Amino acid sequence: MNRKVYIYYLFILAAVIGFITTVQFKANITYQGIVTIPKLLDLQQEIANIEAENKQLNDSISEQALKLALYKAGVESTGSAFGSMQNELEKARNYSNYNRVQGPGVIITLNDSQQEVAEGEDVAWYLIHDIDILEIVNELRSAGAEAISINGERVTSTTSIRCGGPTINIDGKRHAVPFIIKAIGDPKALEASAVAPESYIELYMGYTGIQVEIQKVEKLIIDGYYGRNKLLYQRKAEGGEAK
C-alpha cells in the first residue's frame, strides 16, 4: 500500500489513543481493589441501613411538621398552643409510666413451692428470688410489654428489683409472695414469652414446683408510677456522645 495513505491512518489512530488515554487519566480514578462478594454484600447492607435511617429521619420530619401544624392550628383557634401541648404532656406521661393505663395483657402469679425440700437439695431452689422477677420482666419487655407492674408497683426505666432476705425490694419497698406481675401488650406474645420452651419460666422454675400461673386478660388496669423521678445529676447534653 502507498505509504502516504497509511500514514494518515496512523495519524488518526494515534489521535484516538491520545484522546481516550487523556480522558481516562482526567477521570482520576483511584483503584478500588477487587470487589469480592462478601464485600459487595457488606456494602449492600450498609446502603440498606443508610436508606432505612434516611426513611426514619424523613418520617420524623413529617412528624415534627405535623406537630408544628397542630401548634399553629391551636394558636389560631384558641390563641395559644396550650391544648396540643397538654396532649403531648399526656403522651409523655404515658411513656414515662406516670399514668394509669388499661389494655389487654397477661397476669403472671408466682408463688413459692409447696413441695417438701428433698434430701440434699437447697431450700433456695424452692423460693422465688429477685433474679427470677428480673428475668421475667425482661422477657415480657422483649415480647413487647408496654406497661408492667409487680404487686401494684409500676416498673419504670429506673425501677430496681433487689433481694431483701425473705422478701424482694421493688424500688426500695418490701414485697412478699405471691408476686403478681401484670403486663399490658399483645396477650398472645406475652403468654408465649412465658411458656415458650426456651423461656426462663420453663427452663428454671418448673422442676422444684414453684407455682406459676399465667392468665390472659382482655382488660387490665395498671396504676401509674407514684414516686417522683428526681434528676439530680443528668443535664441535657450538647452535641453528640463523646467517643
Added chain:
Amino acid sequence: MIIPIIGLLLGIILGLLSPITIPIQYSSYMSVAILAALDSVFGGIRSSIEKTFNIEIFISGFFGNAVLAAILTYIGDQLGVPIYYAAIFAFGVRLFQNFAIIRRYILMDYKKNNNKS
C-alpha cells in the same frame, strides 16, 4: 514517524480540552480498551520492522481488540466473574513479547551499523 506523534499530541490536547468524562462504572471498559489499543500499536511497530505491516490488519486489530476486550469486561460484569483479567493478561503478555522482539531488532540493527562503520 513524525505524523503519528503529531496525531498523539493532537489527541492529548483534544482530550484535555474536551468536557467528556467517563462515568466511573465504565472506567474498567476504557482501561481495557486502552490496553488493547496499545497492544495493537506495539504489534504494528513490530510488523513494520519485519516489513509485514498491513494497514487493514492493523486497523481491524486496533478496533476489534478494543471492542472484544470491552465485551469480555461486560460479560464478566454480568456474571460476577472478572473475565477482563483474561484480556489484561493476554494483551499484557503480547505487549511485552512484542516489545522484546522490537528491542532485539533495534539492537541488532544498531550492532550491524556499528560493525559496518
